[in-house]
Amino acid sequence: MRDRLPDAPVSVGFVELAEPSITEALAEAMGEHGPRAVVVPLMLGTGGHVRSDIPGFIDAARSAVPGAHVDYAAHLGPHPRLLDAVEARLHAALGGWAEPETTVVFVGRGALVPEANADHVHLARLLLERGEWADVEPAFIQVTRPSLPTALDRAYAAGARRIVVMGHWLFPGMLSTWTWKQADGWAAAHADAEVRVADVIGPCAELADVVVERYLEVLPEAPPHGSPTYLAGLWLRNRDVLVLGGGRVAERRVPRLLEAGARLRLVSPTLTPALRALAEEGRFEWIPRAFLDSDLGDAWYVLAATNDPTANRAASDIAESHHRFCVRADDARAGTAWTPATADAHGLTVAVIGNRDPRLSRAVRDAVVGLLGS
Ligand SMILES: C[C@@]1(CC(=O)O)C2=NC(=C\c3[nH]c(c(CCC(=O)O)c3CC(=O)O)Cc3[nH]c(c(CC(=O)O)c3CCC(=O)O)/C=C3\N/C(=C\2)[C@@H](CCC(=O)O)[C@]3(C)CC(=O)O)/[C@H]1CCC(=O)O
Numbered sequence: 301m302r303d304r305l306p307d308a309p310v311s312v313g314f315v316e317l318a319e320p321s322i323t324e325a326l327a328e329a330m331g332e333h334g335p336r337a338v339v340v341p342l343m344l345g346t347g348g349h350v351r352s353d354i355p356g357f358i359d360a361a362r363s364a365v366p367g368a369h370v371d372y373a374a375h376l377g378p379h380p381r382l383l384d385a386v387e388a389r390l391h392a393a394l395g396g397w398a399e400p401e402t403t404v405v406f407v408g409r410g411a412l413v414p415e416a417n418a419d420h421v422h423l424a425r426l427l428l429e430r431g432e433w434a435d436v437e438p439a440f441i442q443v444t445r446p447s448l449p450t451a452l453d454r455a456y457a458a459g460a461r462r463i464v465v466m467g468h469w470l471f472p473g474m475l476s477t478w479t480w481k482q483a484d485g486w487a488a489a490h491a492d493a494e495v496r497v498a499d500v501i502g503p504c505a506e507l508a509d510v511v512v513e514r515y516l517e518v519l520p521e522a523p524p525h526g527s528p529t530y531l532a533g534l535w536l537r538n539r540d541v542l543v544l545g546g547g548r549v550a551e552r553r554v555p556r557l558l559e560a561g562a563r564l565r566l567v568s569p570t571l572t573p574a575l576r577a578l579a580e581e582g583r584f585e586w587i588p589r590a591f592l593d594s595d596l597g598d599a600w601y602v603l604a605a606t607n608d609p610t611a612n613r614a615a616s617d618i619a620e621s622h623h624r625f626c627v628r629a630d631d632a633r634a635g636t637a638w639t640p641a642t643a644d645a646h647g648l649t650v651a652v653i654g655n656r657d658p659r660l661s662r663a664v665r666d667a668v669v670g671l672l673g674s
């Protein structure tokens with residue numbers, strides 16, 4: 301978080317079991333840096349800590365520091381970035397098993413707050429939708445049902461013999477210990493099933509992203525004015541550009557890339573009729589298959605516009621690791637470039653980029669072009 305928010309001092313406080321308390325951490329930080337603070341609960345779900353304990357700590361700090369202004373951010377989950385981290389831990393636990401032969405039992409904390417439990421079931425379903433798992437069974441370690449052994453029984457009854465148990469835990473502790481014990485106990489009684497236990501989420505970039513997002517959400521400046529990107533004009537003439545996907549988004553963007561003289565390679569099993577016509581004219585090279593990492597080649601710029609998030613993610617990952625800019629059409633912030641709404645008029649190129657509000661950008665571009673005309 302300190303890397304991501306170089307201008308905001310970051311302090312840590314604990315709800316229980318460790319020092320300093322949230323009240324102490326908050327009062328000390330406000331004493332040192334001024335009376336404005338944001339408290340982000342490092343909590344995956346809403347339970348008693350989020351709903352009453354932390355607000356109580358904040359109230360205590362408010363009374364202790366004159367002029368204190370403390371905002372309280374939302375808890376972390378459910379958030380797609382956290383699912384990225386969960387998927388990474390699951391994949392690390394697979395050890396050679398394939399997703400379609402593996403059932404996931406996804407264990408949540410269990411809370412007295414029904415919405416928190418429903419959020420966990422929602423996440424389990426999203427995991428199923430995003431991957432190719434045989435199944436994803438939600439379970440709870442405490443308070444509510446189904447328990448972990450019950451969920452394992454259900455998976456087993458449905459035919460699962462390769463099972464990864466993942467606790468939705470931020471760090472190791474009692475909850476992860478219980479998860480291990482219950483999974484081991486169940487596995488010992490089911491010799492014909494193999495059970496692996498995935499790691500906790502742990503400190504990772506995905507988690508920091510979510511904390512930062514929750515922090516920024518409560519700042520009065522949020523949403524930020526203007527675009528968070530740096531606008532530049534790229535000279536693409538005779539430079540390799542890679543486009544993934546041959547659908548509507550690619551159809552909109554390919555003509556401009558060609559006008560800029562880019563040497564275009566387009567990887568996609570299918571093309572829209574308009575793109576097909578351009579390919580047949582030899583305007584770009586079409587590689588009629590799904591994306592492979594090796595497609596990156598010498599591309600200076602990558603446009604990941606398939607309707608397969610896994611392929612888009614693979615492309616933005618490989619582009620990132622090779623320092624090439626990459627647009628993610630499906631998940632803007634997972635990429636490193638955004639496409640402006642653009643038009644040529646009167647010897648100028650007008651480009652408008654907003655904060656992920658493409659319709660507004662388009663409308664402003666049209667208005668500017670109209671003004672130039674008059
Ligand atoms: C300006 C324009 C340029 C161009 O594409 O040429 C452009 N999007 C356009 C149209 C458009 N985009 C979308 C719809 C359907 C929904 C709707 O109707 O609202 C339509 C309308 C349509 O298709 O008619 C949906 C959408 N867009 C993004 C996401 C993902 C996300 O935000 O995470 C999703 C959800 C996808 C999903 O659901 O999975 C992301 C991006 N789109 C951007 C640019 C970048 C931000 C620029 C800015 O904010 O200024 C950015 C951040 C990155 C990028 O992709 O480069 C072009 C209009 C120009 C013109 O019309 O001439």
Ligand SMILES: NC(=O)c1ccc[n+]([C@@H]2O[C@H](COP(=O)([O-])OP(=O)(O)OC[C@H]3O[C@@H](n4cnc5c(N)ncnc54)[C@H](O)[C@@H]3O)[C@@H](O)[C@H]2O)c1
Pocket residue numbers: 544545546547548549550567568569570571572589590591605606607608611628629630658
């Ligand atoms: N950024 C934007 O402006 C914007 C606008 C609309 C939609 N979207 C998002 O972008 C995605 C693409 O939108 P679209 O309307 O062009 O979709 P589309 O369905 O029209 O086209 C998707 C293309 O990707 C190809 N494809 C699928 N899997 C592939 C793979 N593994 N490798 C290479 N190509 C593959 C398909 O064959 C198809 O040509 C959508 O899923 C949506 O999330 C973004």
